[in-house]
Every structure is written in C-alpha cells, then in structure tokens.
Amino acid sequence: MGVKQYISFIFMILFSLLLCSGTSLAESTINTSSLDKGLSVDLLNQDPDPVNPGDVLEVRISIENTGYDDIENCFVEIKPEYPFKALSGEKLVESIGTLGKRSEDDRRKVLKFKVGVENDINEGSYPLKVYLYSTDKKKKVSLTKELTIDIDSESNAEIEYISVEKLIPGEKTKLTFGIRNAGNSPLKNSMFSWESTNDVILPVGSSNVKHINLIDVGETANVSFEVLTNVNTKPGLYKLDMTLTYDDIEELQTITEAGYVENEKRKTIESKAGIYIGGTTDFDIAFMEQSPTGAYTFSVSNIGNNGANSVKVSVPLQENWTVTDGSNSVVLGNLAKGDYTIADFNLEPVTVGEELPIKFEISYTSSDGIRQVEENVISLYASPSTLQAGSKMTEESSKSSMLSHKLLFLLLLGAAGFFVYKKHQKKVIEKNAEANLTGENQTDEKKMDE
Structure with missing residues (x-):
C-alpha cells in the first residue's frame, strides 16, 4: 500500500468516527431538549x-x-x-x-x-x-x-380574661390579664397597659405596662401585676381601661432582598372592664368572762376593711362544747369595720380544768350583697366552776335540805306520837285508879251493912 493510499484510509476512518459521534450527540441533544420542553x-x-x-x-x-x-x-x-x-x-x-x-x-x-x-x-x-x-x-x-x-394574614387580638373580679381594700392582689391572638397571623412586639378611674387601683413594684415579643396564632399570653387599693376606698364597681398595641403587617408590607419586612404599622386595641372593690371582711372572737350561772361572754370584732351587715354568730354542734340553755345563735346586727359587740352563750364543756377548742360560725352579708359564712376557732379554758358544777352543787344542796326536812318531820312526828302515847297511858292509869277506888268503897259499904 502506498503512502497516499494509507493517508486516504486513515482520513476515511477519522471522518467516519466523527460522523458517528456527531450523529450520537445530535440524538442525545434532541432526546433531552425535546422531552424537557x-x-x-x-x-x-x-x-x-x-x-x-x-x-x-x-x-x-x-x-x-x-x-x-x-x-x-x-x-x-x-x-x-x-x-x-x-x-x-x-x-x-x-x-x-x-x-x-x-x-x-x-x-x-x-x-x-x-x-x-x-x-x-x-x-x-x-x-x-x-x-x-x-x-x-x-x-x-x-x-x-x-x-x-x-x-392571607389578618391580625386580631382580644383581652380574653381578667383573673380577679373583686379586690379587697388594702390587700395586695395578683392581677393577671390573658391576651389572646384571635387572628391568623402572629402578634409581634405587643405592649399592654391598663389604668383605673382616679387611680383607685395602682400597681405595686412595677409599672402598669408589660411587653410581649410574640403571641402565636390561637395562643394566649398572660401578663401579671401586683396591685393594691386604698383601705378607705368606698365599695363599688370601678372602670378599668386597657390598651394593647402591636405590629400589624398589612398591604403596605415590602419584602426586601434580605427577607426583612418593612413599613410595619402599629395597631391599637382599646377596651374596658369593670372590677369590684369591696366584698368580704374578717372577724375576731375573744373570750371575755364567765358568769356564776355558767354563761360565757365573747367579744366579736370586725377587723377587716369592709363593713358587714346582718351579722349572726352561732355555736354549731361539736365534740367539746354543748349549748345547755337558750339558742345556739345570736344576732348582732350590722358591724362597720373596726366595730365590735358581745355575744353570750350558756355552754357546758365535755370536761373541766383544761383548754378546749370551740368553733363559731359567723354569717353576714358582705358589701357586694353576697351572704358569707366564716368559721372561727378559739381555745377556751373549761373552769371547774362552770354551770355543770354549779348545777350539781345546787342539786346536792337541795337534796340535803330535803333530807333534813324529812328527818325533822319524822322527829316531830315521833315526838308527837310519844306525847299522845304518854297522855293515853296517863288516862288509862287514872281510869284504873278510879275504878279501884270505887271498888274499895263499895266493899267497905258492904262490910258496914253486914
């Protein structure tokens, strides 16, 4: 084979390979691109x-x-x-x-x-x-x-609840507000504040403003305050004004390339609620004296910050003490804060000579018009010279007196019987003597006649 023929053969082989490769590449390009499109x-x-x-x-x-x-x-x-x-x-x-x-x-x-x-x-x-x-x-x-x-995203919030309905004047109370996200987007950077009419209710130890970073959809965030009212606050219903502000992202939002939200707007929700100041009060019971007949005297004091109407004190059934005479309840009437009065009960202890607990029930109408019942237990010394001991002594003395009278009556009766007996015997003797004398006289007369 000559050189020219050899070169021609090599060229034909390379051309064939290039043609085959181009055909395969074209087919591959057509398959991928045409299917994707x-x-x-x-x-x-x-x-x-x-x-x-x-x-x-x-x-x-x-x-x-x-x-x-x-x-x-x-x-x-x-x-x-x-x-x-x-x-x-x-x-x-x-x-x-x-x-x-x-x-x-x-x-x-x-x-x-x-x-x-x-x-x-x-x-x-x-x-x-x-x-x-x-x-x-x-x-x-x-x-x-x-x-x-x-x-879509709609922000909405509400004050779901307030933990306390009534406040006692002069008594520090934890006041909690529940803030609920009632919308379908998170509440961000929220700020809650409140104030009462004429500052009747004031926070203690903090301000009346609390911040909340995030309240998720459907969740409730609680914010708490320690509050106090003046002891001389007149009982009644007072208004509480509440304000909630938070970031509201609406139509004006802009999503930047970095993914941050711009043009945030603040939304404010204002609401009000009523909170009652007043209500219950506290009582103190103390023993004062015991009479010789067994009556116990107690002092009942209104030591709370509210007045109490239609006060009644009772001694319920219990193990250590029993009401022996009269009613187990005493009506005391109305007691303003700081006032006191007395109540008497005829009591008999289960034993004497020791301290025994005694329970009282105090029922009254609070300043909010609700009937209340309070229990009070004190320790009371059961003296031996109680009504029980006095009763026994009187009974024993009465029995002794009756026995003496009976004995004296029997003695007098015996003496009278003895006196009657003696008198009767005397009459019998006198009668017998008289009869004997008459018989002797008759005998003497008979002898003289003979």
Whole structure:
C-alpha cells in the first residue's frame, strides 16, 4: 500500500468516527431538549384560596406531556419548604406511570397534595416547589416548577380574661390579664397597659405596662401585676381601661432582598372592664368572762376593711362544747369595720380544768350583697366552776335540805306520837285508879251493912 493510499484510509476512518459521534450527540441533544420542553406542570387551584396561616392547604396540579415520545415511570414530588410543611399521613411523592405523547389520551394527569402552613407567616405569595422526573433508563427527564400560593394574614387580638373580679381594700392582689391572638397571623412586639378611674387601683413594684415579643396564632399570653387599693376606698364597681398595641403587617408590607419586612404599622386595641372593690371582711372572737350561772361572754370584732351587715354568730354542734340553755345563735346586727359587740352563750364543756377548742360560725352579708359564712376557732379554758358544777352543787344542796326536812318531820312526828302515847297511858292509869277506888268503897259499904 502506498503512502497516499494509507493517508486516504486513515482520513476515511477519522471522518467516519466523527460522523458517528456527531450523529450520537445530535440524538442525545434532541432526546433531552425535546422531552424537557414537552413537559408542563401547572397549578389548577388551591383550597382554601387564599390560605390562612396555620391552615391545611390542598393543591390540584396538572401534569402534561406535549412531546412526541412517551415517558415511562414518571413521578411527581412535593418538597415543602418554609412556610409550608409536611403533614403526618399525607404523601409527598406520587407515581403517575407513563405519560403518553401529545397525540394520546393519557398524556395528562391531575394530582392532589396536602401540606400545612406555618403559623408565623405574614400575608403574601409564596413558592411551593414541585418536582417531575422519570426513572426510564432511555429517556430520563426532570423538571422543577414553583407554584405560587397566596397566603392571607389578618391580625386580631382580644383581652380574653381578667383573673380577679373583686379586690379587697388594702390587700395586695395578683392581677393577671390573658391576651389572646384571635387572628391568623402572629402578634409581634405587643405592649399592654391598663389604668383605673382616679387611680383607685395602682400597681405595686412595677409599672402598669408589660411587653410581649410574640403571641402565636390561637395562643394566649398572660401578663401579671401586683396591685393594691386604698383601705378607705368606698365599695363599688370601678372602670378599668386597657390598651394593647402591636405590629400589624398589612398591604403596605415590602419584602426586601434580605427577607426583612418593612413599613410595619402599629395597631391599637382599646377596651374596658369593670372590677369590684369591696366584698368580704374578717372577724375576731375573744373570750371575755364567765358568769356564776355558767354563761360565757365573747367579744366579736370586725377587723377587716369592709363593713358587714346582718351579722349572726352561732355555736354549731361539736365534740367539746354543748349549748345547755337558750339558742345556739345570736344576732348582732350590722358591724362597720373596726366595730365590735358581745355575744353570750350558756355552754357546758365535755370536761373541766383544761383548754378546749370551740368553733363559731359567723354569717353576714358582705358589701357586694353576697351572704358569707366564716368559721372561727378559739381555745377556751373549761373552769371547774362552770354551770355543770354549779348545777350539781345546787342539786346536792337541795337534796340535803330535803333530807333534813324529812328527818325533822319524822322527829316531830315521833315526838308527837310519844306525847299522845304518854297522855293515853296517863288516862288509862287514872281510869284504873278510879275504878279501884270505887271498888274499895263499895266493899267497905258492904262490910258496914253486914
């Protein structure tokens, strides 16, 4: 073989290889590009539309092949990223089998997916990523599409509760306010404050303002204050004014490239509530004296900061003491704060010579018109010279006196009987003597006659 022939042979081989390589590369380019361009992923609808923070979102997705070749072993996957999240029990990957080419009926599939929406998201439109791919060895394809999901956000808050309905004058009380996020977006940078009419109620140890960084959707934040009222405050219902301000992100929000929210607005909610000052009071009972007949005298004092009406003191049934005579209750009438009065009870202890607890019940109408019952227990010494001992001594003395009278009567009766007996005996003797004398006289007369 000549040199020219050899060179021509080598050139033909290289040209053939280049031609084959170009054909294969062209086929590969056509397969990938044409299949990718023939696929489409579209959002048919979302439910609800728009969706609220914290809700469950359902999306219906349309998958379609408009290419000239079938695509086998196709899968669709949802990969939720913030503000979306996977839900327990819900599939994120769905197999759709074969997508027919553009002229076939099975070229289009419709799928449903459910994902959750985070609570702390603001209003706006957010991307939900969808992946379409196949495991066909000959025609592997993949496509990523971002579906635009509209999220609504409405901020709203309310004072859910106040822990205390009544305050006792002069008594420090913990006052707690429950602030509930009733909207569907988080409350950020909240500030709560309150004040009462004429400063009748004042905070102790802190101001009347508290800050809360975040209140999530549906949650309640508690803020507490130690409060005090003047001891001389007139009982009644007083107004409490409350103010809540927080960041409200609405139509004017702007999402910057760094992801921060600008143009925040402050929203203010003002409300009022009534709180009663007054109510119950406290009592003190002390032993004063014991009479010789067994009556115990007690002092009853209103030591609280409120007046008490229709006060009644009772000695209920108990183990150590018994009411022996009269009623077990004493009506004392009205007692203003600082006033006192006395109550008497005829009591008999179970034993004498020791300290015994005794229980009292004090019922009264408080300044808010509610009937109250308070128990009070004191220790009372049971003296031997009680009504019980006095009664026994009187009984024994009475028995002794009766015995003496009976004995004296029997003595007198015996003396009288003895006197009558003696007198009767005297008469019998005199009568016998007279009879003897008469008999002797008759005998003498008879002798004289003879």
